[in-house]
Amino acid sequence: MDNSVTPFQHRVYDVVRKIGPGRVSSYKVVAEALGSVSLSRAVGQALRKNPFAPDVPCHRVIANDGSIGGFQGSQCTESHVIPVKVQKKITVLEKEGVYFDLRTGKLKDRSRCFMDSIPVPLQDDGY
Secondary structure, eight states: OOTTSOHHHHHHHHHHTTSOTTOBEEHHHHHHHTTOGGGHHHHHHHHHTOTTTTTSOGGGEEOTTSBOOOBTTBOOOTTOOOOHHHHHHHHHHHHTTOOEETTTTEESOHHHHBOSOOOOOOSOOOO
């Protein structure tokens, strides 16, 4: 185990590894899989520090409303200018078959590619 990664971060990364190519989920759904929707911001912070990318595919986690969310510490703002790092997230997801409407900033086909839940077995993860 990498000592610079907390047990909580390991749990987040284990859940996010379950989101396969061509699929996305949200910070909220990841938090629910960890036991509480109140962990959504902590999930985002853990993913921001993800030292295991691309093995832990943090690019597959988006905002619950279907918008792209942040990536590598960058966020979209009200100015509708997409930061370079967020554009990188969009590009990677498009290569996996996940598309966003750049006019609305939202996921194009939520019903096809959004995971509303992530199954997590109840077990001692050793962290």
